[in-house]
Amino acid sequence: MELSSERHENRLRVHAAGEMTIYSAAELKPALLEAMGQSDEIEIDLSNVSEMDTSGVQLLMLMKREAGAAGKALTLSGHSPAVLEVFELLGLGGWFGDPQVLPADAKGRAA
Amino acid sequence: MSLDLGDALQTFFAESRSLLQEMEEGLLRLETAPDDAEAINAVFRAAHTIKGSSGLFGLDDIVAFTHKAENVLDRVRNNELALNEDLIGLLLGCRDHIERLLDITADGAEMDADTRQQGEALASQLSQRMGQSASTLPAETATPVQSLGGGRMVGDTWHISLRFGRDVLKNGMDPLSFIRYLGTLGEIVHLTTLNDALPAAAEMDPECCYLGFEIRLRSEADKARIEGVFDFVRDDCQLYILPPGSRVADYINLIEQLPENNTRLGDILVACGAVTQRELDESLALQACESEHRESAQPLGEILVERQIVQPELVGAALNKQKEARHRQSQEARLVRVHADKLDELINLVGELVIAGAGATLLAQRQGGSAMQEATALISRLVEEIRDGALRLRMVQIGETFSRFQRVVRDVSKELGKDIELVITGAETELDKSVVEKIGDPLTHLVRNSMDHGIEPAEVRAANGKPVKGKLKLNAYHDSGSIVIEVGDDGGGLNRDKILQKAVERGIVGPNQNLTDREIYNLIFEAGFSTADAVSNLSGRGVGMDVVRRNIEALRGTVELDSAPGEGTTVRIRLPLTLAIIDGFLVGVGDSAYVVPLEMVLECVELSDADRQALAHRAYVNMRGEVLPFVRLRDHFDVKGNGSRRENIVVVHYGGHKAGLVVDQLMGEFQTVIKPLGEMFSRVKGISGSTILGTGEVALILDVPSLIQQAASREASVNSQAGLYGEAGLSGTADRATASVQ
Numbered sequence: 001m002e003l004s005s006e007r008h009e010n011r012l013r014v015h016a017a018g019e020m021t022i023y024s025a026a027e028l029k030p031a032l033l034e035a036m037g038q039s040d041e042i043e044i045d046l047s048n049v050s051e052m053d054t055s056g057v058q059l060l061m062l063m064k065r066e067a068g069a070a071g072k073a074l075t076l077s078g079h080s081p082a083v084l085e086v087f088e089l090l091g092l093g094g095w096f097g098d099p100q101v102l103p104a105d106a107k108g109r110a111a
Numbered sequence: 112m113s114l115d116l117g118d119a120l121q122t123f124f125a126e127s128r129s130l131l132q133e134m135e136e137g138l139l140r141l142e143t144a145p146d147d148a149e150a151i152n153a154v155f156r157a158a159h160t161i162k163g164s165s166g167l168f169g170l171d172d173i174v175a176f177t178h179k180a181e182n183v184l185d186r187v188r189n190n191e192l193a194l195n196e197d198l199i200g201l202l203l204g205c206r207d208h209i210e211r212l213l214d215i216t217a218d219g220a221e222m223d224a225d226t227r228q229q230g231e232a233l234a235s236q237l238s239q240r241m242g243q244s245a246s247t248l249p250a251e252t253a254t255p256v257q258s259l260g261g262g263r264m265v266g267d268t269w270h271i272s273l274r275f276g277r278d279v280l281k282n283g284m285d286p287l288s289f290i291r292y293l294g295t296l297g298e299i300v301h302l303t304t305l306n307d308a309l310p311a312a313a314e315m316d317p318e319c320c321y322l323g324f325e326i327r328l329r330s331e332a333d334k335a336r337i338e339g340v341f342d343f344v345r346d347d348c349q350l351y352i353l354p355p356g357s358r359v360a361d362y363i364n365l366i367e368q369l370p371e372n373n374t375r376l377g378d379i380l381v382a383c384g385a386v387t388q389r390e391l392d393e394s395l396a397l398q399a400c401e402s403e404h405r406e407s408a409q410p411l412g413e414i415l416v417e418r419q420i421v422q423p424e425l426v427g428a429a430l431n432k433q434k435e436a437r438h439r440q441s442q443e444a445r446l447v448r449v450h451a452d453k454l455d456e457l458i459n460l461v462g463e464l465v466i467a468g469a470g471a472t473l474l475a476q477r478q479g480g481s482a483m484q485e486a487t488a489l490i491s492r493l494v495e496e497i498r499d500g501a502l503r504l505r506m507v508q509i510g511e512t513f514s515r516f517q518r519v520v521r522d523v524s525k526e527l528g529k530d531i532e533l534v535i536t537g538a539e540t541e542l543d544k545s546v547v548e549k550i551g552d553p554l555t556h557l558v559r560n561s562m563d564h565g566i567e568p569a570e571v572r573a574a575n576g577k578p579v580k581g582k583l584k585l586n587a588y589h590d591s592g593s594i595v596i597e598v599g600d601d602g603g604g605l606n607r608d609k610i611l612q613k614a615v616e617r618g619i620v621g622p623n624q625n626l627t628d629r630e631i632y633n634l635i636f637e638a639g640f641s642t643a644d645a646v647s648n649l650s651g652r653g654v655g656m657d658v659v660r661r662n663i664e665a666l667r668g669t670v671e672l673d674s675a676p677g678e679g680t681t682v683r684i685r686l687p688l689t690l691a692i693i694d695g696f697l698v699g700v701g702d703s704a705y706v707v708p709l710e711m712v713l714e715c716v717e718l719s720d721a722d723r724q725a726l727a728h729r730a731y732v733n734m735r736g737e738v739l740p741f742v743r744l745r746d747h748f749d750v751k752g753n754g755s756r757r758e759n760i761v762v763v764h765y766g767g768h769k770a771g772l773v774v775d776q777l778m779g780e781f782q783t784v785i786k787p788l789g790e791m792f793s794r795v796k797g798i799s800g801s802t803i804l805g806t807g808e809v810a811l812i813l814d815v816p817s818l819i820q821q822a823a824s825r826e827a828s829v830n831s832q833a834g835l836y837g838e839a840g841l842s843g844t845a846d847r848a849t850a851s852v853q
Contacts, residue, residue, distance in 0.1 A: 022280045025317035033312060053285045054275075054320055061306045061322075062315055089290060090324070091302040 003031050005038075012039035017048035020056030020083075028056075032063055040072045047078030052086045064096060122448075123164050124217050130157040131213075132511075134206050138199050139517045145194045154202070155184040161209060172222060173212045176230055179237045180205040189351060192240060201240070203518075205233055268300055268355055269337060271326040274308075276347035277319040284344055286320060293340050297330025451544070454505055461494075461501040462692065462784035468494040469782075469805030498692065505545070509587045509596070510538030512547055516558055520583060523562050530569060530580045531562055537587035542594045546686055549666055550596070553659045557598040557682050558583065560656075565602035565680050575677065577601070590685070593668075599681035605632050605674040632672045636660040664816070667693075667708070695783035695802070697810065698761060699776030701750040704810040706783050706802055711815045713762040713769065715777055723758060730825050732760065732771060740822040741771035747797060747818075763815050770822040772813070785812065797821065 001024035005014045014035050020028065036042055044060070060076065067074035076098045079087065084100060087093050093100055137154040140147055158181045165173035180202065186192040208230055215222055222230075271293070275286045293299065305323035309315060330337070334352055341350050468491045475487040513535045524531040566572075566581035573579055584599040607628055614620045614634045626634075636656050663670045668686035687693065695706035722732050731738045741760060744750070755775040762771050783802045792798065799814035 022285070022318060025280075029315070029317040053280075054287050054322060055280055055317055057287075057304075058306070058309070058320070058322055059317055061304075062309055062312060065306070065309065066312045086287060089287065089294070089299075089302070090304045092304055095304070 001028055003028070003035070005035055007039070010039065011041045011043055013043045013045060015045045015048065017050075019051040020049050020059070021051055021053040022055045025055040025059060029059055029062075032059065033066070036063060036067060036070075036072065036074070042067065042072065043075045043077055045078045046076055046083045047080050049080045049083050052082050057086055057090060057092065060096070061092075120168060123168060124213060125448075127161050127164065127213055128210075130161055131206055131210050132515075133157050135203065135518055136514060138203050138206065139521060141194055142196065142199050142521070151184070151188050151194075155181065155188050158184055158209075170212075170216055172230075173209065173216070176205075176212065176234065177209055179234050180209070183237050183240050186241065198240065201233070201236055205237070208233055269297075269326075269328045269330055270353040271328055271337070272323070272349075272351040272353075273326065273341075274323040274349040275320045275344065277316075277321070279320045279344055279347050280318055282347065284347075286322065286324075286344075286348075289341060289344065290324065290326070293326070293328060293337070296332045296337060296340065297328050299326060300329050301327040454544075458501055458505065461498050462786070464494055465498055465692070465782060465784050466803040466805070466807075470807055473805040502543070502692065503541075505543050506541040507544050507547055508538060509540050509542060509547065509594075510535070512551060512554070513538050513585050513587070515551070516554070516585060519555060519558055520562065523559060524581075527562065528568075529562065529566060531566055532580055532582050534582060534584045535586075536584070540587040540589060540594060542686065546594075546666055549662070550684075550686070553662045553684070554585075554596070554598065556655055556659050558585075561598060561600040561602065561680065561682075565600040567603050571603075584681075593685050593687050596684040596686070597681055598684075599679060601679040604676040604678055604680055605635070605672075607631050607674075607676070610634055629671075629673065632674050635672070636670060693783050693785060695781045695812070696761070697778035697781040697804075698744075698759075698772070698774040699778055700744045700748065700774050701752045701755075703748070703750060704778065704804060704808065705744065705774070706781060706810050706812045707761060707763060707772070707815060708812070709780060711763045711765055713764050716760050716762065718758045718760050718773065726773070730822070734762070734771070739769060739771050740819075740825070741773055742797075742818050742822045742825070743773040745773070745775070747821075763819065765816045765819055768819050768823065770819040772818065783812065 001016070001018040001020065003014060003016055005012055007013070012035060014032070018024070032044075044063075049056075064074050076083075076096055079098075079100050087096070087100070134154050134157040137150040137157070140150045141154070144150070158177055162174055162177040162181055165177065183192065183198075184202070187194055187198075192198070208226075211226055212222070212230075215226065273286075273290075279286060290299070290302070303325040305325065306321065308323065309321040315321070328337070334354060337352055338350070341348060468487075472487045472491055475483045516535075517533055520531055520533040561583055562581075566583070567575070567577075569579045572581065582601045584597065586597040586599070588595055611620070611626070611631050611634075614631070614637070615622050619634060619637050620626060636659070660670050663684055663686070666686055668684060670682065670684050672680065672682050674680040694709040696709045696712050698705050698707060716734070718726075718732075726732075726743070731740045733739075739762065758773055758775060759777050760771040760773050761777070762769060764770075781804075785800045786802055788795075788798065788800055797814050797818050798811045800812040802810050802812060804810050
């Protein structure tokens with residue numbers, strides 16, 4: 001799991017790459033929280049997430065909730081197929097409220 | 112218990128006993144209504160709480176045993192194990208065993224071999240149930256569910272509630288894979304992820320699982336297969352599965368079982384799949400909009416119902432769950448646990464206050480100042496109110512005592528193989544706690560007697576055209592300062608002729624005496640009646656009835672009996688409302704005062720000079736042609752001083768016998784606070800207690816039953832000495848009085 005971030009004016013964009021699973025959860029949590037501390041507007045780019053499990057979803061849910069509680073905006077973008085599959089399974093797309101671009105094959109499966 | 116936990120431990124015992132009581136009530140209710148979710152929950156809660164508190168005190172035996180019972184109850188609660196008569200019987204047995212364990216602990220004793228063996232037997236039966244549960248699963252879906260209206264939920268969709276344990280992830284399992292696998296059994300129509308258990312960022316352990324899921328699954332698979340999906344995490348998750356077509360009641364159950372205590376009503380409803388998020392959002396918007404117009408917003412539940420999005424029952428259950436916690440708190444705040452000793456102390460003090468008040472009133476009357484008299488009158492009125500209030504504190508409803516008989520009736524009817532129903536009325540009637548404690552044994556005796564001998568076997572009932580199911584009635588009501596408790600059955604009634612025959616044989620009544628039916632029935636309370644012989648001849652009625660009567664008379668109560676052949680028997684117990692303060696009749700002999708309980712006084716007559724002349728030689732007076740034995744209190748208590756100019760005779764009655772008490776002065780009614788006499792007076796005959804007068808003097812309370820007996824025996828001895836026995840047509844009263852003494 002690798003995190004890198006870049007700043008666009010007020011917006012902090014965090015790129016997550018690799019596995020968002022139980023193996024990386026312990027490092028990922030403080031890293032994401034730290035990133036959230038740096039800005040009021042955070043975008044997490046999930047396009048390079050290769051795998052996601054319960055712990056990963058759970059972390060994203062925690063971030064979303066904390067951001068809301070602190071009055072910050074947290075958006076998720078570029079959902080990778082692995083992320084989309086999990087969101088679809090758990091019915092979380094609406095919960096996060098971010099626009100999702102469905103790739104052609106994922107669309108077929110969802111229907 | 113060497114630790115200084117004495118007080119807390121006592122509280123634990125008291126609480127556990129009342130929990131066991133609840134448990135028993137719940138189980139008995141389940142026997143008639145096996146689907147009563149509330150009763151199941153109550154039973155489970157009771158077991159759970161006892162286990163928890165026992166753990167605090169390190170009572171490992173209780174924890175270990177209760178834990179096993181709780182496991183089985185948990186499966187019942189989750190609809191995984193069907194309740195039947197056997198299981199209820201077993202659980203009742205477990206309840207009794209827990210009670211025994213508590214008793215042993217309270218006595219500080221060691222568990223004996225018997226108890227241990229019994230515990231092991233019960234435990235093995237319990238674990239048998241746990242093993243059996245899988246095989247009962249298919250049948251369970253077919254058990255009838257209470258209908259609360261609202262009809263079935265639509266479709267062939269299963270509802271699955273999942274709460275994963277914290278450690279699943281650490282154990283190398285990913286909840287997502289179970290859900291994916293579940294998806295292979297059918298189609299996941301709807302899935303809601305619940306993150307209510309997710310703690311604050313700082314406390315959240317990213318390697319723990321906090322999520323819960325509510326899943327709607329459309330599938331052809333059976334319950335065992337769906338359950339099989341979660342086999343690997345069986346110990347690590349909470350799983351509730353509702354089959355397709357489950358009724359509203361099932362969802363209500365589910366709502367009550369879900370761990371999300373603080374979940375808003377809306378969330379609970381969404382979680383159940385009863386409403387969708389969209390419907391909820393709309394309702395929320397509507398609520399917000401309406402609240403702008405009105406100060407108090409219409410509750411969300413009402414809006415949902417109004418818009419016909421959910422059935423009222425669902426909202427009711429969800430609301431109940433929210434309110435329950437708050438309600439319990441306020442209930443606890445409304446009830447105060449007070450030690451009985453403190454109450455007794457208060458009653459004692461109030462008694463002192465009554466006495467001191469009487470003293471003050473007396474002084475005021477003597478001094479004669481009108482302002483002073485007015486003040487004391489006001490005070491004595493307030494004292495009376497305080498007295499009534501204090502006595503009311505000790506009043507408890509008789510219902511608790513009555514409901515204990517549910518169990519007795521159940522067990523005895525099983526034992527006897529009779530089908531008997533217990534009907535309780537007047538359970539809210541109140542009486543003094545000290546009376547309640549002592550009424551249990553006589554009542555048990557009467558109830559057992561009615562069931563054993565009163566209610567006929569089913570075949571006999573059927574042959575006589577009666578309903579096969581016997582009925583036992585317990586009733587209570589207030590009647591002019593006393594409480595009446597009735598134990599009735601619809602059995603065969605008493606055999607009048609046999610009782611009469613027996614009574615004549617035993618010399619309790621004369622062969623030619625004319626007695627009413629009622630008098631004959633009440634003969635079974637006579638002491639001479641309860642013999643082994645009577646058991647066979649009278650099919651047992653009357654066994655120990657004299658003991659019952661004695662117990663009740665010790666409480667200053669009376670007992671009588673009504674019976675109609677073929678229709679049943681009713682025993683009526685009449686008890687004073689309290690044992691602390693009575694209405695008394697004050698009499699004087701020389702300088703001393705005595706109190707006769709007012710209810711025993713029949714009349715007061717002045718003794719004529721002729722009678723007084725004759726008194727020295729006779730032990731009876733002629734009372735309007737009736738022979739009345741009497742006691743001269745002056746002689747009996749050896750009062751010093753000369754006899755007064757005039758004497759009166761107070762006619763008292765008790766238990767069908769009459770006697771006269773010869774006294775100097777009649778002083779009128781008196782509110783009497785009963786003070787028990789010390790140990791050293793226990794052998795003094797004719798006195799049952801003492802009280803304190805307004806003047807501060809002590810007055811003795813007369814023990815009328817024993818005085819009547821003495822009067823009768825003295826009459827007999829005087830008569831026989833003078834060779835007068837049998838002379839001058841002794842009346843029935845004297846005859847019977849004599850007979851009962853011999």
